[in-house]
Amino acid sequence: MCGIVGLHLKTPELHPRLGELLAAMLDCMSSRGPDSAGVALYREPSDGRLRLSLRGDGRDWDALSRDLAADLGAAVEVENFGDAATLAAPGEPGRVLAALERMAPDIALVGHGRAMEVVKDVGPPRDICAHYRVGERAGYQGIGHTRMATESAVTTEHSHPFAPRADMSLVHNGSFSNPATVRRRLEREGIHCVTDNDTEVAARFVAHQVDSGADLSDALRMVLKELDGFFTLLVTTETQFAVMRDSFACKPAVIAETDDYVAVASEYHALADLPGVADATVFEPVPEEVYTWTR
Numbered sequence: 659m660c661g662i663v664g665l666h667l668k669t670p671e672l673h674p675r676l677g678e679l680l681a682a683m684l685d686c687m688s689s690r691g692p693d694s695a696g697v698a699l700y701r702e703p704s705d706g707r708l709r710l711s712l713r714g715d716g717r718d719w720d721a722l723s724r725d726l727a728a729d730l731g732a733a734v735e736v737e738n739f740g741d742a743a744t745l746a747a748p749g750e751p752g753r754v755l756a757a758l759e760r761m762a763p764d765i766a767l768v769g770h771g772r773a774m775e776v777v778k779d780v781g782p783p784r785d786i787c788a789h790y791r792v793g794e795r796a797g798y799q800g801i802g803h804t805r806m807a808t809e810s811a812v813t814t815e816h817s818h819p820f821a822p823r824a825d826m827s828l829v830h831n832g833s834f835s836n837p838a839t840v841r842r843r844l845e846r847e848g849i850h851c852v853t854d855n856d857t858e859v860a861a862r863f864v865a866h867q868v869d870s871g872a873d874l875s876d877a878l879r880m881v882l883k884e885l886d887g888f889f890t891l892l893v894t895t896e897t898q899f900a901v902m903r904d905s906f907a908c909k910p911a912v913i914a915e916t917d918d919y920v921a922v923a924s925e926y927h928a929l930a931d932l933p934g935v936a937d938a939t940v941f942e943p944v945p946e947e948v949y950t951w952t953r
C-alpha cells in the first residue's frame with residue numbers, strides 16, 4: 659500500500675491553510691501505511707535564505723545555528739523539533755552546505771532549498787504532523803506520504819519524501835523491480851544513494867536527469883523507460899507539481915482540480931473535505947501520462 663497526497667494551491671488566499679489541509683489529507687491515508695510518514699512543504703523564499711531540513715539524534719541545534727551564523731557572518735534562524743530541526747541560513751547554497759558539512763558531518767540533510775522544507779519520521783501521520791507542527795505551516799504546495807515498507811527498513815532515512823536536489827521532493831506508492839540495476843548505473847555517474855530504498859533510486863534518477871538538462875516532464879518520461887515496477891509518483895520542484903503512473907496504473911490515484919487548487923491522493927476520501935471540492939473536476943490520471951502544473 660502506502661498513501662500519497664499532494665496539494666498545489668493556485669490561489670494565495672489558501673496559502674495560510676496549506677499545512678492544515680495537507681495534514682488532514684495525509685491523516686485520511688493513515689490506514690494505507692502505518693510505518694512512517696513525511697511531508698515536503700513549499701513557501702515563498704525569504705531573503706535568499708537556504709532552508710536546511712536536518713536530523714541528528716540529541717543534537718544541540720541552537721549551538722549549531724550559532725556556529726553556522728558565526729561562520730556565515732549573519733543570523734541563522736532555527737526551528738527545533740528535538741532530533742530534527744529546520745535552519746534558515748543566508749548565503750550562497752554551496753557555501754552554506756560546505757559550512758554545515760564541515761561543522762556537523764554526522765548530521766543527515768533530509769532536504770534543502772530556498773522554498774522547501776521536509777519533515778519525516780517513524781510513526782503515523784497524525785503524530786508526525788503534530789510533532790512537526792505541520793498544521794500551522796503556510797505555503798503554496800506540498801506533498802505527503804504514509805508508508806508501508808515494501809523494499810527496505812522502517813527508519814526515518816527510508817521514509818518519504820526523498821529530496822534528491824535543492825527544492826525537489828518525491829513520494830511514491832508502489833515498488834520498483836530493478837532499483838539495483840539503476841543504482842549501479844547512477845553510481846557509475848557519481849550519484850550515490852544514502853539508503854537501500856527503491857524510491858530513493860527513482861528520486862536520484864529524476865534529479866540526475868534534471869541536473870543533466872532535462873525538464874521535469876522529460877525526466878519523468880525517462881523513469882518510464884528505465885525503471886520497472888509499479889508506481890504512482892508525485893514530484894515537486896520550486897515551481898512545478900507533477901503526477902505520473904506506470905503503464906499498469908494499479909496503484910490508485912485521483913486528482914481534483916478547481917480554480918483554486920490541484921489536489922492528488924491515493925483515495926478520494928482524502929480529498930472529500932477540501933473547500934469547494936464538490937465543484938472540482940475529478941479524474942483518475944491515466945497510465946504513462948505526465949501531468950504537470952507550474953506556478
Ligand SMILES: NC(=O)CC[C@H](N)C(=O)O
Pocket residue numbers: 659660805806807808809810816830831832833834855856857
Ligand atoms: N507501499 C509502498 O508504496 C512502498 C513504497 C516504497 N517501495 C518503499 O518501500 O518505501
